Amino acid sequence: MAFQLSGTPRSLSYCHCSRCRKSEGIFAAVLIGNAEDFELVRGEDQITRLTPEQPWTHARAFCRMCGSALGEMRTGGIYVVAASALDDDPGLRPTAHLNVASKPAWYEIDDDLKKFEGNYVPPSG
Numbered sequence: 185m186a187f188q189l190s191g192t193p194r195s196l197s198y199c200h201c202s203r204c205r206k207s208e209g210i211f212a213a214v215l216i217g218n219a220e221d222f223e224l225v226r227g228e229d230q231i232t233r234l235t236p237e238q239p240w241t242h243a244r245a246f247c248r249m250c251g252s253a254l255g256e257m258r259t260g261g262i263y264v265v266a267a268s269a270l271d272d273d274p275g276l277r278p279t280a281h282l283n284v285a286s287k288p289a290w291y292e293i294d295d296d297l298k299k300f301e302g303n304y305v306p307p308s309g
């Protein structure tokens with residue numbers, strides 16, 4: 185499968201929620217942008233989407249061919265994409281840690297980026 189992003193993402197953040205941790209390692213680097221800037225180029229049939237049980241609300245997608253985590257992909261008015269799935273540099277650098285309350289006790293954040301206890305979606309523009 186392949187997807188393409190246009191424009192500039194709203195943010196690049198590290199997500200520490202338990203689901204990102206379990207699918208991508210210690211945490212996931214997550215790009216958030218406007219839904220209209222996300223285009224699925226090919227391979228819709230190769231994408232598996234997992235809809236979570238409550239209390240989780242965010243779906244998770246991965247490539248059935250290679251197992252790569254894809255993030256939530258398009259959801260509502262935004263896209264949420266695993267930065268690890270990109271071939272190219274998205275052109276911005278991480279600015280925040282999300283869902284810090286869910287990070288494992290054995291992992292210490294040792295940078296000065298903003299920290300959000302829960303989720304945070306930056307406003308458009």
Ligand SMILES: [Zn+2]
Nearest residue numbers: 199200201204
């Ligand atoms: Zn997460």
